[in-house]
Amino acid sequence: MDMDTTHLALRMPLPPFEGSDAARDFIARLETFVRDELQPLAAEHHITSENGAPRALLEQVWKRSRELGFYGMTLPRTLGGAGFDIVDHALIKEFIYASGSPFAPHVLGELTGPPRVGALARQATPDQMERFILPVARAEKAICFAITEPEAGSDAGALQTRAVRDGDSFVLNGTKRFISGSPFCDFAVIICSTSDDPAVRETTAFFVERDREGFRVEAGYKTMAGQSHTGNIVLTDCRIPATNQIGERGRGLALALGRITVNRLLHCPAMLGLARLALEDSLAHAAKRRQFGQPIGAFQAVQHLLADMATELAAARALMLSVARSLDAGGEARADASMAKLFCSETAFRIADRAVQVHGGEGIVQGSRVEFLFRLLRMYRVLTGTSEIQRNTIARELLGQAVR
Structure with missing residues (x-):
């Protein structure tokens, strides 16, 4: 996902900007930040999407992004957020991922920063605000969200990690798996079962500090995209104060999933930004790669691949923005958000697949950007709710009470 300046001369024309003037200005400032600071930083330290940055370098990015007013964009206004609506948020996030920067997930702090705690601010006690929320908002600490x-994957309520009350404490035992950002975290939001009856599903959320005895992160494995910012959290008789409980007992999943419709929609701009990269790289390759005395872009077979890629990207983007506008207008849009996540993830992967085809032999060599995008966009069909789960949600909403 690294910026390749040799491709910038042949960029797919951007559609008319549909956001606010404030968002347009925000993106212009982001473009300067990516070009003048993040791109040189990645080059200096040899950071790529698969050769991730160490924690110290990420802290540098987080703090600089906060200084420039980007890092806390998604927070409530009372905590310094920008107050953008969902359409603006989607357009900003799409730009960040389409920039090709390996620091893209860290500019807004999506992996370990403010987007992880913004919704918790309404539930946090004053003590929790001081110990957990504000340090994350100030880019001083990193957090992850562990369900x-x-x-317990798609069936998020089937949790085995337990929190047992013991006087003024809770004692936690269990394993959380595939937790994004856990290798970098200073603390985690852990969703646990707090029911005394294993047959009863009762979940509660807790802040848990990484330096607590009995808290261990098992990292070192990589995803199929070659990234290593995912790990397991193992809790062994991990004792925390009862004041670390977030909100009401039994409301853990409700708290975690309270903004699931919006969050599901806001995964789409990342996918589409990456898909745009794949298309732009393919356009550049089709123009410069020559076979039989002419650019391969002159061949109708390649032209049709490119045409399909551009058409499907435009369709997916239109659906994403339509759902964003519906949510901004106060609509529930639960099925619509699942449709967007389903269609955008499947479409982005098809675009990456065609990009590999356009690149031919160069597209199947590890280290080429389209080969990486192919692997990364394949993952999005599983991450944040599989395509099958999205179809289940859509069908339930369509059929209503008939299947409940």
């Missing part, structure tokens, strides 16, 4: 377990 998934070996036996």
